[in-house]
Amino acid sequence: MFSIKATHAQEGAIGRVLEKLDKYVESYPKEKVYLHMDKPYYAVGDDIWFKGYVTIGAYNNLSGLSKILYVDLINSDDDQIVQSIRLPLISGVTMGDFQLADSLGEGNYRIRAYTNWMRNFDSDAFFDRTLPVGNARTDSIVTHRSFSYRNLPVRTDRKIDFANSQGGPMANMNVYSNTPSIQFFPEGGHLVAGNLTKVGFKALRPEGVGIEAVGYLVDNNGMRIAEFETLYAGMGSFRFIPQAGSAYTAKVTYADGSTGEQALPQVQASGYALAVNNELEKQVFVQAFASDGLVKGQQLAMLAQRNGTVFYASKGTVTKNELIFSVPRAYLPVGVVQLTLLSPEMKPLTERTIFNMNKQLVLPLSLNTDEKVYGRREKVSVQITAGEEADSSRIAALSATVVDLAKVPIDSTIREGNIYTSLLLSSDVKGYIEAPEYYFENTDISKRRQLDNVMLTQGWSRINWEDLMADKAPAITYPPEQDLRISGVVTTRGGQTPVPNATVTILSTGNITALVDTVTNEQGRFTFDRLLFFDDTKFVVQARDERGRKNVDIQLDESPRQQVTRNRNTPDATVNVNQSINTYLKNTQEQFQEMEKYGLKGKSILLQEVKVTRETQKNKVKHSSNLNGPGNADQVLTAEDLILGCPSLATCLQGRLVGVVFRNGVAYSTRSINHPTVDHPMQLILDGMYMEPNALEMINPFDVETIEVLRGGANTAIYGVRGGGGVLIITTKRGDSEGYNGDVYTPGIVTHSPQGYYEVREFYDPDYSAPADSLAGMRDLRTTIHWSPNVITDESGHTSVEFYTADSPGTYRIVVEGLDVRGRLGHAVHYITIK
Structure with missing residues (x-):
């Protein structure tokens, strides 16, 4: 590896530039993220398995700067975060998963990953991939949508056809053309x-x-x-x-x-x-x-x-x-x-x-199996070799996935990317790159010329030379996170004056009760660092001044959530998701039916209509400021209806309020969207106080007792102009709330539900060498045959992974990716046949 460092021997202006660039790199190192996923597409009810790699600097060394990685699952149709998890980074690597709920709709989703430090710079450097998600669970109808363009952006023609899940007849579609x-x-x-x-x-x-x-x-x-x-x-x-x-x-x-x-x-x-x-x-x-x-x-x-x-x-x-x-x-x-x-x-x-x-800077990586052809439910051992004999160290951090191509077809229309395309290309340029993996397959002079065309036509993140020479530093808002922490400031009532030497105590109310205390500094600030807790952990934070009095306020530090930015990979979106992965969905449907047959997955049941009367709703609401009277609303939710562990109230409510949609954490009534005279957010009222619509993101879900939704004219009329877009009335818990301590709303005490670490699950691998059990007769219809996120080679560069084949004949694709201690990236593919 080679780089130029500024020395005294380098004279003049160019020496000064090199010195400033050295300082810039040391002060503002660039992190990148790559997620290796088990499959290129999924169905609702599936699990998404991934390994995260965070690198730093020009040579893609594993990063020790950040210790926490954020991964978001985003619905591309409305740019809403469906799930968000926080993962610990150990020497730049981590692993995680998403469970795709049965309630999700089919469509294009995005997986986005970043560190807190990366938020200071261009979001184009985030890992961001479009992911088709089909639905084989709720019905047998496949939606077939087509889009065409006329005189963009004025008009878009849309046509929707239907076919059954077996690919039955579909009407001919109109085809329109717009000049490229x-x-x-x-x-x-x-x-x-x-x-x-x-x-x-x-x-x-x-x-x-x-x-x-x-x-x-x-x-x-x-x-x-x-x-x-x-x-x-x-x-x-x-x-x-x-x-x-x-x-x-x-x-x-x-x-x-x-x-x-x-x-x-x-x-x-x-x-x-x-x-x-x-x-x-x-x-x-x-x-x-x-x-x-x-x-x-x-x-x-x-x-x-x-x-x-x-x-x-x-x-x-x-x-x-x-x-x-x-x-x-x-x-x-x-x-x-x-x-x-x-x-x-x-x-x-x-x-x-x-x-x-x-x-020479790419990691040599080879995969071998004892056989090329295997039988059903037979054990396979994959030998992995990284590096070359001349390497001083051949230790590499890798991940491996095995999929059945008969059930998970992968062709030229499937965009899955790899570690090369992400860390070497996409993270260093701006905008959309079509099929980036193409440039790393069978590289020759022709591919190099084609890749140079990408360099000529693609934008990139440029250094601001004027700011560099003027020693003008970029604004840093988000520090690199080293641990989970709770921090804030203690002030006098009303938040006017900091209170030094105050005693602050936190009590966790999770599975493990922990009590920790500290003292504020001269500015009234306190920090509890090196904490370890998971998503469902809640804290009570208590403060007392130097004389032990509780007449103080606690203001906790809350970092704003990363907003959902534009999807630069929009052209990768699949218009007809269910149709494009129909083979996969058919197998998924069979797999669900087989699991239901053996009692491993519950069937979806259509519930009978339950009529909610005004009296029923009134009994749920006790302290509401609703001008129509407590419970007189179009819909009422209680604390029991909220999912614990939501990063924000807006996320908790997503998909739970009838006729309400959320855009970047702001609630809108579907009656007002695109209305000729009314198109503004719902009015937010918290304990009788009129709040800004975006304040929903700042409300702790744990503090909420009830939520009343007013959408109809009969309920919103009393609010006049303010109620024109609908009203959300939020009532927080009081001392008489069941399971809730009345001291929570006394001075000097606040509750806090920060986003903790996601508790990662373990991928299930059947072991057919074990004695047969009651499930031995169940057909093995796995699509991801094996997922191993933590594969480490020894000093000689060797390791292995093992798995059992399933019950269907076909071809398995084995993919191993990762990097070694020198930052060299490796990607290898191997195929075996199942007879």
Whole structure:
């Protein structure tokens, strides 16, 4: 491994830049996350199993900076967090799972993972993957949806057809076409007159995926200058020499027969440009071009860096139009590298990214089995070898999954990614990359050229050179988390003055009762750190001033939850989820039926309608501020109806309130959404106080006694204009609430339900060597045959995993991924046949 560190021997402006970059990297290291999942898609009722890897720095070493990882399951249809878990990181690795409730609907979901430290920077660096989830549980109807686009974004045509789960007849669908688009990206960012310039381009369908295209370039005199065509995923490149005073237009014909025109960026009469040759084995050649008027004998600098870590730095004197830099490939890390040409004042003149395919920095990983063909319920042992004999250490942290391809078909339409695509490519660029795994399969010169087209057309997270040179630090709001903690400040009543030397005590009310105390500092602050608790743990926090008086307030530190940002992988969304994974859903249905037959899974039962009368609701509500009278509401929920362990009240209520939807934690009545005159959130009233709609996220679910939902005109009329979008009336617990201590709402005491660690479950593997039991006759219809998240090789690079085959013939795909102590990433696939 090689990187340049600033030393006293490096003089002048470039030395100062290197010093500042060193300081930047040390102060703001970049973390990345990758989740290895057991399958590329799921069904409701399934379990999602995953292994988390958190790396840091340019060489993807396992991170010791953050000790906690957040993983969210998001419904892409409405961008709502369905589940959110918090996992402990040990030396940069963790493991977890999601249970997909039977109540979930089919659709596209997202798995998002990040650390608290990563929240300070671009969310494009988060792990974020679109995940199809089908439904084979609730009914036998498969929804078939089609979308088409007309004059975007004004109109979208939608058509829904139906078929049975066996793929019965479906009506023909209307097909509409909208003209695709094309964009052009000059190498280095500009078209500079007189320079042979490489121009990348990307042709896209309306839904954001590539489309094949051919075309040619004409100048403002109508003369044909150059021709071009796409290579892969709608991308390609061509070269031409732009002339000063000329304008250029591309004439394009797309694969669907439509045509179009697109103007290229304006030509600069004078400037700097880059031309990169990234196809040689041992070196990367960078040609810097300067217009005639800029050739003045000045010194320019070339830097090759990744996230601030510099791997190559050189200076050259401009005595003619061209200046050549030869960058040894062995110096560069594998992955995205940024090349920047700097002025004598160390200001960026032009820059671009390249992808460095350095196979020496990839972990050799091989899988072998004793046999290629196995019988049913037969034991399989997979031998795993990491590294090479010359390596000083061959210890690697890995994870392994085995799926039955007959039940989980995986073809070119399935986007599953891998550790290479996530940590080496997607996390270092902005926007959507179509089929990134394609570029890492059977790499050759053709793939390298196609990947360079990605680099030409994709944005990336750039260093702000002006801020760097001015020592302007980025704003840091979220520190790296080292442990679970509860902190806050003790003040006089009303929160005006901090109370120093106050005694603060926390009492946990979970399975294990724990009592811990501390004393506030001069600013009234206190912290309980290095805590260990799980999601369902609740705390009572008590404070007394220096004289033992309880007439104080406690303000707990609450970090706002990460908002759901745009889904950059929207083009990966599957329009017809159930249809696209129909084979998988058929097996899932059989599997559920078999488990029900043996009493391992309960059947879904349609409950008889229960009529809730006003008297029934009134008996539930005791201390409500409802102007209609306690219980006079369209719906009433009590504390018993809430799921314990919810990170916020909005999450607890998601899907539980009739006619209410949530957008980023704010409640809306479905009667007001898109209404011509009313389209605003529901009014939130907490113990008689009118609150802002987003205050729902700050209410502790443990404190809630009842929730009354007012949506109908008869119930909302009394609230006038404030009730136009509906009303949520929340009443908190009082001293007479069953199982609730009345002291909770006395001065100096608050309750707290922070998000604790998720208690990870263990994947079930049948052991057919054991004596047969009452379940021996049950058919084994597993889709994930084996999941092993904690695979560690020894010093010699060897380890193994074992599992038993199931009852169906087919082909098993074994995938092992991970990284070693040097940060080298590995990915290996092996197939066996079951007869």
